[in-house]
Every structure is written in C-alpha cells, then in structure tokens.
Amino acid sequence: MSKSIDHSGLTFRRDYFGHRKAWGALVDLLKDTFDIDIGPLQQLGGPDPSSMPFGWFACDGRLAANLSAFAMPLMINGRTVNAAAFQSGAVRPAWRGRGLYRDLTQKALAWCQEKGFEAIVLYTDKPALYEPYGFRALPLHAYSGNAPAALKVRTPVRRLNPLEPADLKLLSTALKARAPVSAALAVRASAAMFLINTQLDPGVRISWLERERIAVAWKMEAPGHFKLLDVVCADIPSLASIIGALNIDVEAVDVLFCPDKLGWSGQAKSLDSYTQFMIRAPGTIAFDRPAMLSPMADF
C-alpha cells in the first residue's frame, strides 16, 4: 500500500533555480536548517548546471521541503562512475511528518533513473532515512603521517580569492580540466561544490602555483601541522613538491583523500565525522583502499 502525503496549502515545483525568489527560499531553508549559507554561490558561477531541485513551496513563498539532485561523476577504484548526488534535503519543522520528504525522495530517485545514473551518493547524519531505498554507508578514511622532505620548487605562488573575478576565472578553468585527485575515490569535476566550499570554511587557503597552474586547497591545523584538502590540476604533483612550492615548515601531514598520486603514504585513519557517506548502486561497492572524498567536494 502506498503511504500518504499531506501537501495541503503547498505547491510543488522542480527545476526552479532560475527563479530568484525560489532560489532565495532555498538559501533561507538551508540557513534555518543547517546554518549553512549557499548564497555566495551566485557570485561564484551559480549552482551546478546539472542541478534538479524538487521542492514544496508555501503560498508565502517559503520553501517547506526540498531535496536536490545533481550529476557528480566520480572516480571509484580507478573507474569513472556516472553518479548523481542528493543534497539540500530538509523539511521545515511545521511541515514534518506529513510524508513530504518521502515524496521528494521518490521524485529525485525517479529523476535519477530517468537520466540513467549508475549510482547515487549522499552525506547524512540519518542513514535510516535512506536505507529503505537501498543506500548503504561506506566507511571513510583520511591519511596521516610525517611530512616528506620538501622538494624545493621555485615557483610564484599566491593566494586566490574566488570572489575576485580574475581569480574565479583561473580557478574555474583549472576545475574544468582537473584530473581526479585520487584513483580510489574522487570527483571528476563538481566545480560548484569546490567553489562554495572555499567560502564555507574560512580556514581553507587556496594557493595558486603560477607556473604549473595548480590550485592547492590546504590548512595549517597548528604550527607545523599541514592539512591537504585538494589539488586541482591536470597532472597531480608529489606531496614533497607541493610542500616545497608552498615554502612552509611542515612536520606532520593529514591528507583528506587517498594519497595514491602524491608519492607519499601515510597511515589510514577512520574519519571522525557526524555524517555518513552513503551510496546506492546496483552491485556492492567497497573501496579497494581506504579513501574519502576531498572536503572540497562536500555537498
């Protein structure tokens, strides 16, 4: 028997990102629900062009419930997977328990099937919400270890500000031509996620290696403790040359993706996170090696 939905007083809309007020209603829903501001995305080239939002709107223009899907091609175990991702799933408290989220989940799943995606991924702190639809949690691992001896590279390096049009252009071009940062698990593109993530964590620095045309997303956790979040370029350089180019004193390193292309091997450590990474795919998927998606791909 199909379960009921109560959408009285609400209007369903999909594909509404082109409408300024409706986009603003999503920004408000995500601020109110998750305390995340995706408003700056509009200055950063806009949402992912493949996005397909599904929403129930109240008559005052507020978004009561939403779930968005978008194409997120992934590299998993050395193979390109034509994946979609779900994001921005939320229902305002006054409208919860009426079946609105179940309805949006079914609509988003139907869209993914129609588009022929091989897999769907999401992050959630409520895995039970998605298990009935065949999503399974995959363990994520970061890598830690001693810093390699820096390979001194004399290259002009400067910090990029993605909100500056010239820097945004550089970064967007690099993101279009990027190689997956790991063969184990990485995004193939997803420029919009990278760009908004530069704004969501003020501790992230984006350094531009001028000559090599490489963007490095990194943090200094404490003096001497380097965290590498992502490397955007066509040919991934070694960790030793990244540290050398940044010209920083580093003793300990955390790499927040599988470092198979970095010429360095740390120790895999289970990622401490309140959310789980889930995947829905026809067969069973397990990573060949411990892995995680770069935080710059968070969605």
Ligand SMILES: CC(C)(COP(=O)(O)OP(=O)(O)OC[C@H]1O[C@@H](n2cnc3c(N)ncnc32)[C@H](O)[C@@H]1OP(=O)(O)O)[C@@H](O)C(=O)NCCC(=O)NCCS
């Ligand atoms: C979680 C949330 C989206 C549920 O919305 P909702 O409109 O109340 O959900 P529905 O009434 O459509 O219920 C859908 C199903 O989810 C189940 N469910 C609802 N809340 C749940 C929760 N916190 N954990 C697990 N399952 C839940 C319901 O029992 C129902 O199951 P059924 O289909 O077997 O009947 C909503 O509470 C919310 O926005 N929470 C805050 C943000 C959030 O957690 N977003 C989703 C995580 S990515």
